[in-house]
Amino acid sequence: GNSVTQMEGPVTLSEEAFLTINCTYTATGYPSLFWYVQYPGEGLQLLLKATKADDKGSNKGFEATYRKETTSFHLEKGSVQVSDSAVYFCALKRYSTLTFGKGTMLLVSP
Amino acid sequence: NAGVTQTPKFRVLKTGQSMTLLCAQDMNHEYMYWYRQDPGMGLRLIHYSVGEGTTAKGEVPDGYNVSRLKKQNFLLGLESAAPSQTSVYFCASSYGGDSGTYEQYFGPGTRLTVT
Numbered sequence: 376g377n378s379v380t381q382m383e384g385p386v387t388l389s390e391e392a393f394l395t396i397n398c399t400y401t402a403t404g405y406p407s408l409f410w411y412v413q414y415p416g417e418g419l420q421l422l423l424k425a426t427k428a429d430d431k432g433s434n435k436g437f438e439a440t441y442r443k444e445t446t447s448f449h450l451e452k453g454s455v456q457v458s459d460s461a462v463y464f465c466a467l468k469r470y471s472t473l474t475f476g477k478g479t480m481l482l483v484s485p
Numbered sequence: 486n487a488g489v490t491q492t493p494k495f496r497v498l499k500t501g502q503s504m505t506l507l508c509a510q511d512m513n514h515e516y517m518y519w520y521r522q523d524p525g526m527g528l529r530l531i532h533y534s535v536g537e538g539t540t541a542k543g544e545v546p547d548g549y550n551v552s553r554l555k556k557q558n559f560l561l562g563l564e565s566a567a568p569s570q571t572s573v574y575f576c577a578s579s580y581g582g583d584s585g586t587y588e589q590y591f592g593p594g595t596r597l598t599v600t
Contacts, residue, residue, distance in 0.1 A: 379527075409588070418489075418575055418591035419528070464527060471516060471535060472543065473589060477527040 377402045381465045381476035388455055388483050396450040396479045398439075398465035406467040408432075408441050408448040413462045413478070422450075422463070455483045486511050489592035491576050497598045498566045506561040506595050508576030516579045517559035518543075518589065519551060521572040528575065534559055566599045573597070 381398045388394060400406065407426045411419040423432030428443035437452045448465060460483045465476040492507045508517065515536050520528040520543075530543030534553040548570060550562045559578075563570060573596050577589040 411591075418593045419577075420591070421588045424588065472518070472530055472533060473528075475527040475529075477525060 377406070377467055377469055377474045379465050379467055379474055379476035381463075381479050383477075384462075384480040386479060386481050388481070390457055390483055390485050391454045392483075394450070394452040394455045394459075394481065396463055396465075396481070398448045398450065398476060400446050400448065400465075400467050402446075402467050402469055402474075404469060405443075406469045408439070409466045409468065409473070410437070410439055410448070410450050411464040411466060411475075413464065415461070419464060455481070457483050457485055459483050488512065489576055489578055489590050491574075491592040491595050493595060494593070495596050497600065498563075499600055500567060502566050503562070503564050504566065504597075505563075506574055506576075506597075508559045508561070508578075508592060509557055510559075510576075510578040510590070511557065512578060512580075512590065513556070514578035514580055514590075515556075516581065516587075516589075517553065518577040518579075519549070519559065519561045520575045520577065521545065521570075522575060522594075523572050531561065531574075566597075568599045571597060571599045 409424045410422040412422045423434040425432040425441035431440045462478045518533040519531040532551040537556040576592040579587045579589045581587045
């Protein structure tokens with residue numbers, strides 16, 4: 376079946392540090408890949424997506440590249456801010472449904 | 486547009502009680518979903534619907550029922566609540582299902598505690 380594995384948190388960084396959150400997946404066929412973000416007390420919001428191999432999704436300074444050869448979709452940001460503190464979910468989509476990873480909490484201190 | 490709304494925001498139930506969670510969307514989306522979120526488990530799909538009058542089971546459907554009588558509404562029912570159903574419940578909707586370009590839009594969640 377489909378599955379998503381992402382690094383456990385929390386990830387604790389200082390403001391302006393470089394961020395990487397690893398995500399790998401197992402799926403049949405060619406899934407679409409997503410990163411969602413959940414701020415405290417809120418629902419999930421789409422952060423970025425990629426629908427085919429070698430696509431790069433980007434938004435708000437975050438980037439992730441769909442790597443079919445390594446079945447990965449790692450999230451990166453060059454300089455994090457305190458306002459980026461949230462839980463980040465990697466997800467894959469095959470047909471009608473999303474399969475989520477367990478989430479990675481990011482804590483950014485001033 | 487309000488997007489995806491959920492009612493209620495919080496609820497406490499006693500074991501064995503029943504309740505219905507309401508999800509409404511005003512984006513004319515065909516697909517709607519119910520998830521539960523538990524610490525360390527991510528989001529798990531309970532049931533979903535690919536159109537008015539249709540429902541399908543997700544990963545963790547036991548103990549829940551759903552109905553989609555109107556396109557804009559998706560109801561999640563607990564007939565006899567159990568402590569294991571203590572969770573945060575999220576509803577989501579999307580235009581379509583099969584295309585990877587259709588993102589899911591999420592509601593703010595319902596925090597349910599079963600004592």
